[in-house]
Structures are given as structure tokens and as C-alpha cells.
Amino acid sequence: MNQMMFNSHETHTGDGRRVAVWTLSSDQHNKHSLPIVIGSGFARRMHHFTSLATYGVHNGFFVSRYDPVNHVGLSDGDIWDFTLSDSLESLRAAVDWTCRYTGSDKVIVVATSLTARVAYELAAQSPRIEAVITAVGVTNIRDTFSKVFKEDYSSFAELPDHLEFEGRKIGPGVIQDAQEHEWWSLERCIDTLKQVRQPLINFIGSDDPWVNSDDIHKAFSAGDGGPRKLLTLERAPHDLGRNAAVAQTFLTYLMEELFALNQIEGTPSVPPFEVITQQALLERRIQRKTTRETESSAA
Amino acid sequence: MTQLNINSEDLLEHQSVPATDDLDYTIFGGESLDLPLSTQREIRETFVRSAFHQHIRGCSEYADFVARKNIDTEHVALDTIPVIPVSAFKEQTLTSLPVAQIEKWSLSSGTRGTQSKVGRDQKSLERLLGSIHTGMEMLGQWHEDQVDVVHLGPTRNEAGDIWFLYVMSLIELIHPTTHFVASGTLQSRQAIDRIIDTLHHSDQDIIVVGAPFLVIELTNVIEHRQLDIAAQDRLMVVTAGGWKRHSGMELTRAAFNERVCRVFGLSSDAQVRDIFNQVELNTAFVECSAHRKHVPPWVYASTRHADDLSVQRSGELGLLSYLDASATSYPAFIVTDDVGRVYEGTCPCGREGVTMEVVRRLTRAAARGCAMAIDRKTSALVPTEETDNESDDV
Numbered sequence: 001m002n003q004m005m006f007n008s009h010e011t012h013t014g015d016g017r018r019v020a021v022w023t024l025s026s027d028q029h030n031k032h033s034l035p036i037v038i039g040s041g042f043a044r045r046m047h048h049f050t051s052l053a054t055y056g057v058h059n060g061f062f063v064s065r066y067d068p069v070n071h072v073g074l075s076d077g078d079i080w081d082f083t084l085s086d087s088l089e090s091l092r093a094a095v096d097w098t099c100r101y102t103g104s105d106k107v108i109v110v111a112t113s114l115t116a117r118v119a120y121e122l123a124a125q126s127p128r129i130e131a132v133i134t135a136v137g138v139t140n141i142r143d144t145f146s147k148v149f150k151e152d153y154s155s156f157a158e159l160p161d162h163l164e165f166e167g168r169k170i171g172p173g174v175i176q177d178a179q180e181h182e183w184w185s186l187e188r189c190i191d192t193l194k195q196v197r198q199p200l201i202n203f204i205g206s207d208d209p210w211v212n213s214d215d216i217h218k219a220f221s222a223g224d225g226g227p228r229k230l231l232t233l234e235r236a237p238h239d240l241g242r243n244a245a246v247a248q249t250f251l252t253y254l255m256e257e258l259f260a261l262n263q264i265e266g267t268p269s270v271p272p273f274e275v276i277t278q279q280a281l282l283e284r285r286i287q288r289k290t291t292r293e294t295e296s297s298a299a
Numbered sequence: 300m301t302q303l304n305i306n307s308e309d310l311l312e313h314q315s316v317p318a319t320d321d322l323d324y325t326i327f328g329g330e331s332l333d334l335p336l337s338t339q340r341e342i343r344e345t346f347v348r349s350a351f352h353q354h355i356r357g358c359s360e361y362a363d364f365v366a367r368k369n370i371d372t373e374h375v376a377l378d379t380i381p382v383i384p385v386s387a388f389k390e391q392t393l394t395s396l397p398v399a400q401i402e403k404w405s406l407s408s409g410t411r412g413t414q415s416k417v418g419r420d421q422k423s424l425e426r427l428l429g430s431i432h433t434g435m436e437m438l439g440q441w442h443e444d445q446v447d448v449v450h451l452g453p454t455r456n457e458a459g460d461i462w463f464l465y466v467m468s469l470i471e472l473i474h475p476t477t478h479f480v481a482s483g484t485l486q487s488r489q490a491i492d493r494i495i496d497t498l499h500h501s502d503q504d505i506i507v508v509g510a511p512f513l514v515i516e517l518t519n520v521i522e523h524r525q526l527d528i529a530a531q532d533r534l535m536v537v538t539a540g541g542w543k544r545h546s547g548m549e550l551t552r553a554a555f556n557e558r559v560c561r562v563f564g565l566s567s568d569a570q571v572r573d574i575f576n577q578v579e580l581n582t583a584f585v586e587c588s589a590h591r592k593h594v595p596p597w598v599y600a601s602t603r604h605a606d607d608l609s610v611q612r613s614g615e616l617g618l619l620s621y622l623d624a625s626a627t628s629y630p631a632f633i634v635t636d637d638v639g640r641v642y643e644g645t646c647p648c649g650r651e652g653v654t655m656e657v658v659r660r661l662t663r664a665a666a667r668g669c670a671m672a673i674d675r676k677t678s679a680l681v682p683t684e685e686t687d688n689e690s691d692d693v
């Protein structure tokens with residue numbers, strides 16, 4: 001593969017908050033393919049998706065990533081203030097920016113876990129999304145939150161002080177926002193999917209303890225606003241990157257779907273281990289240097 | 300509107316795909332060291348035997364070596380699977396896959412020309428990283444940013460092809476890491492400043508990773524500067540490589556632990572751990588809190604008699620030998636120059652399974668003698684020249 005080109009950019013949400021964006025591309029970029037926008041899962045950052053981005057670029061795509069506002073990562077705000085509505089605005093900003101930057105009318109969104117729910121919502125609203133591919137996508141937020149946090153907050157009359165995920169504290173705003181904007185229910189997700197005319201593809205992990213695959217089947221059957229496809233990765237956990245073999249299977253199938261969506265002939269190829277490793281180290285250094293500097297200045 | 304990759308006329312298509320093989324499922328599952336002993340034995344039998352057949356098919360040198368042993372390859376017992384002296388990797392390249400699939404050639408430490416050279420494909424490299432990941436979880440349950448790693452070694456680029464340095468440098472993929480060896484020199488002052496800064500200005504824990512002699516060098520500087528680190532339970536020291544090599548220090552492991560605990564002000568010597576690996580082995584063995592190195596079930600570890608390489612009983616002193624099923628690109632079925640012990644049973648940490656310890660390194664002449672004794676007909680797999688380097692280690 002020819003040299004990959006990595007760049008840092010920024011854009012803003014509609015109300016002016018800064019969203020950090022990374023792009024990865026190469027001079028072998030297939031000019032006929034649509035750009036890809038990657039939406040990381042909850043509490044994940046751009047550098048956790050090095051492999052996906054590198055696979056994309058290695059197979060001729062232009063790839064954008066972003067960190068949402070009020071989240072971990074390089075954008076404005078702190079994860080304490082995380083809400084799904086902000087997550088939606090961050091994805092919207094990244095999609096709009098990518099279209100402007102590349103001159104493309106449309107993009108394909110690849111979103112993971114909780115961000116899948118947000119991507120479905122944006123697909124119903126934005127003509128700039130040509131298709132959405134999700135991995136371990138959440139359609140029933142109430143159920144997934146109950147599994148992750150061991151409480152069904154949707155029924156709480158009073159908000160909790162905070163939630164905790166992987167050692168990080170998240171304020172009660174996420175619950176309040178979910179209640180006010182009806183993010184909770186599977187039924188509301190199905191209503192959204194009925195309005196999504198674009199193709200949707202979702203990868204299910206058969207060993208995923210946080211996503212009930214029956215809900216996904218129900219959502220994709222009833223939410224039949226357009227073509228729908230489900231792929232179950234057998235013996236795959238929620239974190240598809242944990243098992244390198246699962247990751248490679250997922251990324252290879254994902255590339256095949258991207259080829260089909262772009263009507264590209266041929267078989268996707270796997271980027272060399274060392275290329276991914278070098279890129280992963282580079283991105284971790286950028287992400288961590290900024291994080292450490294921010295923490296020092298805050299202290 | 301673009302088309303989906305769908306064959307049926309239905310709007311919803313569903314497809315199920317196998318995403319992982321059994322061995323990867325075990326390696327990356329993260330629970331292999333906590334399985335009951337009987338399950339670990341079954342895993343070992345299945346995967347080591349399967350790897351044996353793969354290497355006979357893929358590596359002609361190994362297939363020739365095995366053919367001369369006159370064994371029933373279909374029903375072979377693990378104890379009778381032929382093992383390659385590690386010195387053979389200095390003499391020739393042994394691969395079980397087409398060379399085009401090799402992603403990384405790695406060298407042992409030591410002087411050029413007398414180094415072992417081992418080629419790994421993507422799968423072997425990923426599995427090695429998987430074994431480190433699982434091992435790290437035995438050290439503690441941290442999320443990515445909850446630890447700051449002080450690496451007494453070079454960056455991945457400066458590590459080049461030296462396996463030990465390369466593997467150590469990749470801890471940066473797991474936790475935020477700063478490398479404190481540049482141009483071969485330990486930057487002790489900067490490393491110590493980093494530790495103190497993190498202890499005082501962050502809520503992260505710290506892992507100091509490095510070769511034992513570099514850890515000692517760091518403790519010397521801390522003492523010289525009369526610094527009171529008092530890290531208590533917030534710092535862990537993880538060593539890898541070279542207990543004998545640079546050891547002019549004549550320090551027993553217990554004395555090393557005592558010194559490290561005192562100088563860093565640690566709460567317990569369970570915060571000092573060692574990791575074992577060598578270039579010819581594709582799995583890392585990580586110490587538990589009881590200071591035993593646990594061998595994951597896809598590796599069959601044993602000790603062997605130096606005269607005929609027959610497998611010894613649990614706990615008997617002999618030559619350490621490994622049949623590592625995780626390597627796909629070369630036969631990681633080796634007998635080493637290390638003298639040690641392998642135990643099977645319940646570890647004081649509570650886990651069932653296999654643990655190993657290295658006691659000392661065989662002298663060069665003895666190692667050669669041993670290698671020659673394996674089978675005089677297998678000279679292709681045995682060095683004929685005396686070499687002056689120490690055997691290599693991670």
C-alpha cells in the first residue's frame with residue numbers, strides 16, 4: 001500500500017462546540033467511492049478505531065473519525081455531561097464536515113454500539129447519509145443500559161447522582177436527556193427505522209451480553225423503511241476488537257459490504273500488521289499527549 | 300440509491316458467519332488461566348496436536364526431522380512430539396508458511412550472526428499480543444487510562460527487530476506509555492520525575508516495565524538522590540528479560556523484590572512481577588501474586604533430561620521445553636538452554652494449571668553437547684560451530 005496520510009482537523013456543532021476530526025487516506029484513494037465516517041462507541045475514542053480506518057484506507061476509501069462533544073477524547077466538553085442528543089449533533093457535524101471537505105454529496109456512516117442508535121436517527125434526518133453500517137448496534141437503549149448499569153433508570157422517578165462506566169463518572173443528564181427525547185425504547189427506535197429509506201446493515205455479536213439480538217431482529221424487521229441486513233458473528237463478544245480473529249472477520253465482511261454499496265468489484269485485502277501497529281502507536285501518542293496536557297493544565 | 304449485498308428479495312436478510320477458530324477463542328477469551336486443570340489439559344492436547352500436524356505439513360525441515368524419529372504422527376503423545384533445540388534457529392530459518400506471509404522477522408538479543416531469527420505471520424503476532432493482554436489482566440484490572448507506564452526501554456522504532464525490545468515496546472498499545480531508553484541509554488532522571496509527577500498530580504497507577512538490571516539502575520539513582528517515593532499500592536514493577544545476562548549484580552530474586560519494595564515504598568512484594576518469553580516462544584508467561592509464572596493451556600511446558608530429552612515428572616529439574624500451539628508461521632516446538640522446573644497442580648494464588656520457573660542457564664558447551672545428543676542424524680537442526688554468545692532471552 002502507498003503511504004497513508006493522516007490529518008487532524010476540527011469542526012463545530014450547530015451551537016458552536018468544537019469537534020475534533022481525524023482523517024486517514026492514501027494516494028490510492030478510489031475517487032468513485034463514498035467517504036466513510038466512523039462513529040466510535042460510548043467511551044471509545046478515535047484511536048480505538050485505527051484498524052477499521054486502516055482497513056478502509058487500504059481498500060481505497062477516505063475515512064473520517066471524530067470524538068463527540070461531552071465525551072472522552074479531543075473534542076469540547078467532559079463525559080460527565082454526555083447525552084445521546086449531543087452525540088447525535090457530533091455525528092451530524094462530522095458528516096457535514098466530511099461532505100464539505102471531500103466535496104462528496106454523501107457519506108457512509110459506520111457506527112458502533114450506542115452510537116449506532118444515534119446513526120439511525122441521523123439517517124432518518126440527513127440526506128447526506130447514503131447507508132449506515134453498524135457493529136453491535138444498540139436499538140433498545142433501555143435494555144442495554146439496564147444490562148450495563150444493572151439498573152433500569154428509565155423507570156426512576158428521581159435521577160441518580162451519577163452513573164459509572166469503566167471507572168468514569170457520567171452525570172444524570174444522560175438519563176434526563178433519554179427521558180425527554182425518548183431515546184429509551186425499542187418502539188421509538190423502530191419508528192425511526194421506518195423512516196430510514198437508506199440501506200442499513202448491522203453486525204451482531206452472538207456472545208454480546210449487552211445487546212439482545214431478538215431486539216435487533218425485531219427492529220430491523222419492523223423498521224423496514226429500506227433494505228436491511230443482519231450479519232451475526234458467531235462467538236463474538238460486544239468488544240469486537242478483543243479477539244483479533246473476530247476483528248479480522250468483522251473488518252473483512254465490513255469491507256465487502258462497503259465494496260457492494262459502492263459497486264466496487266474485487267476482494268478486499270488485509271493491511272499488514274506493521275502498518276496498523278505503526279498507525280496505532282502514532283494515534284495513541286497524539287491522543288494521550290493531548291489528554292495529559294489537558295489534565296495538567298486543569299490541575 | 301445504492302444496493303445492498305443481498306441475494307434474496309426480502310428486505311431483511313440475515314446471515315451467520317463463523318468469526319473465530321477455537322484456539323483464538325481460547326487465547327483472546329481472557330479466562331484460560333482460570334479454567335479447571337482438566338479443561339486446560341484437554342485444550343492442550345487438542346491444540347498442540349493440531350499444531351503439530353500443521354507444522355509437519357508446512358515446514359519441510361521439521362517434517363524431515365520428525366520422519367527420522369519413526370513415530371506414529373497420527374496418534375502421537377505430546378511427550379513424544381520431537382522438539383527442536385533453540386540453537387537450530389540460529390543456523391537456519393524454519394517456516395511453516397510461505398515466506399510472503401511472514402509479516403515480521405525477529406532476532407534474539409546477542410551479537411549479529413549468532414542470533415536466533417524467527418518469522419511470524421499476522422496470526423502469530425496477534426496471538427502473542429493476546430497472551431500479553433491476558434497476562435496483564437493477572438497483574439491488575441485497569442482500564443486503558445488508569446495506568447501510566449514508565450517503560451525502561453526504547454520506542455518500537457528504536458527497538459527494531461530485537462524481539463525482546465519489540466514486544467516490550469508494544470505495551471504502548473495497551474496503556475499510555477513513555478519510553479525512557481534513547482540511543483541505548485536509560486534516562487533515569489526523567490523516568491523518576493515521571494513517576495513522582497504521576498504520583499502527585501494524577502490518580503493513575505504506575506507500571507514500571509523493564510529489564511531487571513535497568514530497574515536496579517533506577518533504584519540506585521533513587522537512593523543516590525535520597526528520594527522518598529512512597530508509592531504504596533499505586534506502583535507495580537514488571538520485569539522481563541535478562542536475569543542472568545547483565546546480572547553482575549549477583550542478586551537473588553528475593554533480594555531484588557526486597558530492594559524494589561523498599562526503594563519504591565511498595566505495600567507488598569506482589570507488586571513486583573516478572574514476565575517470561577523468548578524469541579522462539581510465541582506466548583508470554585506472566586507471574587501471579589505468588590510469583591509463579593503461569594503457562595496458558597495452549598502451551599505444553601515440560602522439563603527434559605539433558606541426555607535423551609525424555610520428559611520429566613512435575614517439579615523435576617531439567618531443560619525447559621515448550622510445545623506452543625499459538626505459532627502458525629514456524630514450529631514453536633522447542634527445547635531451550637534454560638534449566639528449570641515445571642509444576643502442574645494448584646498454585647498458591649488459587650489458580651489451577653501449569654507454572655514454570657527458570658533456575659539457571661546451561662553453559663554453552665553443555666548446551667551444545669545436549670543438542671548433539673538429541674539425534675546425530677539431525678545435524679541440520681543442530682549448530683556445529685561453538686558460538687560465544689549467551690543464549691538469548693526476553
Ligand SMILES: [Zn+2]
Pocket residue numbers: 587588589590591593646647648649650
Ligand atoms: Zn499462581
